[in-house]
Amino acid sequence: MREKCLAPDSATGQATYRGEPLPAIAQRIRERILTTISNARVGHPGGSMSAVEILTSLYFHVLRVDPERPDWPERDRFVLSKGHASSALYATLAERGFFPPELLSTFGKINSRLQVHPDMHKVPGVEISTGALGQGLSVGVGMALAARADYPEGRGRPGVRIYVLLGDGECQEGQVWEAVMAAAHYKLDNLTAIVDYNQVQLSGPVAEVMEVAPLADKWRSFGWAVEEVPGHDIEALIAGFDKARGIKGRPTVIIARTVKGKGVSFMEGKSAWHGKPPDEQELKLALEEVRRSWKQ
Amino acid sequence: MEAVRDAFGKALVEIGRHDKRIVVLDADLASSTKVTYFAAEFPDRYFQVGIAEQNMTGIAAGLALMGRIPFTSTFGVFASRRACDQVAMSIAHPRLPVKLVGAYSGILSGNNGATHQAVEDVAIMRAIPNMVVVDPADAVEMSQVVKAIVEYDGPVYLRMSRDAWPDVVPPDYTFKLGKSVLLRPGDTVALVCSGMMASLCLEAASRLERQGISAMVLHMPTIKPLDIDSLVEAAEQTGCVVTAENHNVIGGLGSAVAEVLSEFCPVPVKKVGLQDTYGECGSNEELLEKYGLSAAHIVKAALEVLERKKK
Known part of the structure; x- marks a missing residue:
């Protein structure tokens, strides 16, 4: 639960989880993503690596969840609308203790619980099956409507909050904007969306495929509070989530500026790594780089 | 002889009185689908989503995940065609207990013509795994169907005629899901x-x-x-x-x-x-x-x- 990981390290002011700085956990998640995808020969490394700090901030600091009780009614809900980043979610859930990390080696294989796009009935901690892009924010709106009625903030209770992670390319789906409109209409201040703004999609740069900018202006004009944060800076992300919690009467979107394939120089910013697994040699190089970067 | 949709609207209110899990989402067609009765009696459990069937379907999924039994209200053409992927991926694949109401079934759409005539809704819904498809004959049957599909813990597509049709089921009739x-x-x-x-x-x-x-x-x-x-x-x-x-x-x-x-x-x-x-x-x-x-x-x-x- 959140209580266990709330306090920042007294010496550095940095967020930690069980004494470990969150960036260290993030790097371990990155290693697991790369290994999982390479081993499975399937998956989406680019958009998984860009979401690592977002997921680390959420699962190791922000979300009130309990791996021992994944169905705890008063938990916060996280929806991975960009279901393609499943390997990042699985690595994060495994690190957080929802299931043993050994399971990651079954990713994408026949009979595995770990589908390439997440299945809520197969994995503890996955709140809703996703993979068809554009649908998660609507689901989040429904959750937030019910959560506001059942578990409102106040009387010493934090209230159940709903978090939805979208891709920037995903914002090309019309349904996203139907949901953006509805969340503001219903004044869902218990809902926080996060856009993993890595600026690259399968066919190339988002700006060339179908420009979504100005993203902040779009969300703002629909009635949302907007926080733009550097998406690989865990402290900045946590500050953004903290601020979102305090904004009343409207939902908040965190627009997280990220780098596709973050952490591996030959993957960074390259659409070629959207859905391509690294081979053995590439994995070796990638892991070395990820490990080196944290030690520095 | 009562219009099938009126029987639906009243049955929904009746069951809503006893079962607080029932919520209704409407894509601006309440007066056609007769969820107006529910909206009037339970404003807190009625969600107007505007003309946005895809979003409505997804919101219903979210409400279902929080323990609700949502009914979505729109025409059959929009429930099946417009929101097809949302029905399949956000409702049917995760087996959520959302009841999708497809009003104005078939070609009898109140003289609205081809755009509002659901001629392929059953084919679409039937081909979606986990989906149950119900097409009641008259008002008496419809009243019972509403109760039965609430009891059934899974996704249902409920086809609904617009007008009144002669009562065909016997007075002592009991509808059983899956039974002819x-x-x-x-x-x-x-x-x-x-x-x-x-x-x-x-x-x-x-x-x-x-x-x-x-x-x-x-x-x-x-x-x-x-x-x-x-x-x-x-x-x-x-x-x-x-x-x-x-x-x-x-x-x-x-x-x-x-x-x-x-x-x-x-x-x-x-x-x-x-x-x-x-x-x-x-x-x-x-x-x-x-x-x-x-x-x-x-x-x-x-x-x-x-x-x-x-x-």
């Missing part, structure tokens, strides 16, 4: 139907009786899962089958029946329904006549399968 209803015994030909076509089949059976032909009327309000045992029994008993549906003959009840019979009891089958075409404007009577769905067409189809049976 023998509306009229007979042993020469079986008329298999769903929805408002039941009353036309009864009329056709009366006409056939005057010609000395004993026609059974087997109503299948649950199109999926189909009551295979009763259907096969009816085919064995009569030796030929006419299906009657207010829908395209591709993918709907007729297809479902033919799929079962070709496997378990291959007898001559004739499908009454839209012959792979869209509709147009017109009164109910005009449309049924022009598109081959009237009692006279059912009679003609029965005589045809009887001929084929003799060969």
Whole structure:
């Protein structure tokens, strides 16, 4: 639960989880993503690596969840609308203790619980099956409507909050904007969306495929509070989530500026790594780089 | 004789009084689907989502995940076509207990023409794994269907006629999900139907009786899962089958029946329904006549399968 990981390290002011700085956990998640995808020969490394700090901030600091009780009614809900980043979610859930990390080696294989796009009935901690892009924010709106009625903030209770992670390319789906409109209409201040703004999609740069900018202006004009944060800076992300919690009467979107394939120089910013697994040699190089970067 | 949609609206209020899990989402069609009754009595459990069926379907999924039993209110064309991927991926695949109401079923859409005529909704919904498809005949049956689908813990597509149709089910009737209803015994030909076509089949059976032909009327309000045992029994008993549906003959009840019979009891089958075409404007009577769905067409189809049976 959140209580266990709330306090920042007294010496550095940095967020930690069980004494470990969150960036260290993030790097371990990155290693697991790369290994999982390479081993499975399937998956989406680019958009998984860009979401690592977002997921680390959420699962190791922000979300009130309990791996021992994944169905705890008063938990916060996280929806991975960009279901393609499943390997990042699985690595994060495994690190957080929802299931043993050994399971990651079954990713994408026949009979595995770990589908390439997440299945809520197969994995503890996955709140809703996703993979068809554009649908998660609507689901989040429904959750937030019910959560506001059942578990409102106040009387010493934090209230159940709903978090939805979208891709920037995903914002090309019309349904996203139907949901953006509805969340503001219903004044869902218990809902926080996060856009993993890595600026690259399968066919190339988002700006060339179908420009979504100005993203902040779009969300703002629909009635949302907007926080733009550097998406690989865990402290900045946590500050953004903290601020979102305090904004009343409207939902908040965190627009997280990220780098596709973050952490591996030959993957960074390259659409070629959207859905391509690294081979053995590439994995070796990638892991070395990820490990080196944290030690520095 | 009450309009099927009125019976739906009232039944929803009735069950909503006892079951707080019931919520209603509406894509700006409440006055057509009659969820207005629910909205008036339970404003806190009624969510207007505007003209956005895809979003409505996703919001329903989110509410279901939080313990609600959502009913979504729109026309059949929008529930099935407009929000098809959301129905499949956000509702059916995760097996969420959302009840999708598709109003103005078939070509009888209150003279709104082809854009509002649901001629392929059953085909779409039936092909989606985990989805249950129900097409009640009259107001009495509809009232019971609402209760039954609330009790069923999974996704349901509820097809709903716009207008009033003669009551066909007996007064002591109990609807059971997945079970057919023998509306009229007979042993020469079986008329298999769903929805408002039941009353036309009864009329056709009366006409056939005057010609000395004993026609059974087997109503299948649950199109999926189909009551295979009763259907096969009816085919064995009569030796030929006419299906009657207010829908395209591709993918709907007729297809479902033919799929079962070709496997378990291959007898001559004739499908009454839209012959792979869209509709147009017109009164109910005009449309049924022009598109081959009237009692006279059912009679003609029965005589045809009887001929084929003799060969």
